[in-house]
Amino acid sequence: MFFLSFLSVGLVAQSTSWKTAKESSVISYSAAHILHPWKGINKNILGIAVVDSSNESIEKMAILVYVKDFDSNNSNRDAHALEVVEALQFPQVKFFSEKISINNEQVNLEGTLDFHGEKAPLEIVGKANWFENKLKLSGNFVIQPTKFKVELPTFMMIPINDKLEFDFELTFEDEKK
C-alpha cells in the first residue's frame, strides 16, 4: 500500500506547472493589404506548460490571449479588428496541446486553436531552449481567418489577405523555484 501510494505521489510530483513570464513573452501577427503590411503585438500572454523537468519534456500546454491586447499602433485598425473578430462574443484565443515532442532544439506541438468560436487543429514547429527552471519557446505559424469564419476587413473595397502569420516567443518559468 505504502509502495503504491509512493509510486502515485511520485507520478504527480514529476510534473510541475510552469507559467509564462509576462515581461519576456510575446505573440505578434503580421497581416497585409494590397496597399501595405502591418504587425500587431500582444505582450499579455497567459500560459501554462506542464513540464517534466527530469527528462526535459512538456506534457501539456495551454496558451490564452485576449484579442483586445493586440496592438498594431493604429487605434482605428485595432478597433476594426475587434469588430471583425467579434471581440465581445469571442474575447479569447486559446491554444491547447498535449502532443508535444522535443528533439534537440526542435519542438513540435500538435494542438487545437480556438479562435472566433471555431476550433481547428494546429501544428507548430518551433525552437525550445532549456535553462535552469526556465524554458524558452519560439516559432511561428500561419492561419487563414476565413477558416475561423472571420469576415475579412476591407479597405478601399479590397479585403486584406486571407493570411495571418504569427510569431511567438514564450518564456515559461517554474514558479515554485
Next chain:
Amino acid sequence: MNGNLFLLFLLVFVHHSFWAQEDLFAELESEAPQEELLLPSRMVFTQKFLWGEKGLFRKTGISPLNIEQREKELKLRRSMLKWHQIIGYLTLAGMVTQGFLGGKLYNNWERGLYRTHKTVGNITTLSYFTGAGLSLFSPPPLTNKKYKGLNSIKAHKYLASIHFSAMVATGIYKNRNKKIHKYSAYTAVGSFAAAVLVFKF
C-alpha cells in the same frame, strides 16, 4: 489488494484530471480577470451625445448599454463606415469634377455650364455631409487608444476639420464672394483628397 489498486487508479486519475484542459484555462483566466469594457474611454462628441453611457439612445431606451446591443451597434458601425468610405470616394470624384467645371466657369461663364456646376455642387455637398454624418454619428468603437505623435488616423481627423470648415465656407460664399468661394473650394478638395490618401487600414 483490490482497494490498493483502486487507490492507485484514483491517484493517477486525480493526477491527470488536475491538469485537464479546462482546469488549465480556468487557472489562466483567474490570473488576469478581465474588465468588461463596452465603451471606449474617449469618443467624438457626436458619438458621446448619442451613444455615450448617458447618451440620448441610452436614456430613451432605444439602445440600452449591454453586450447584445453593443454587438448590434458594432455591426451598424461597420456598415456605416463602409458607406462613409464609398461615399467619400464619390464625393472626391464630385469635388474634382467641380474644380474642373468651376475653373472653366471663371475663364468663360456660360449659363449651361453654370447650371451643371450648381447641380454637381449640390450633389457633392449632399454626399459630403452624408459621408461626414455617417462617421460622426456612427456608434463608437470598442477601443480608442491614444498614441503619441502623428499617425494616419490623427492626420485623417485633422484634415477632416479643415475640409469640413472649407466645405461650410464654400457653401456660405457661393453667392456672396466668388474669390472666397473658389479658394475655400480648393482648400476643401485638397484637404479632402489628402484625408483619403493618408488613411491607412
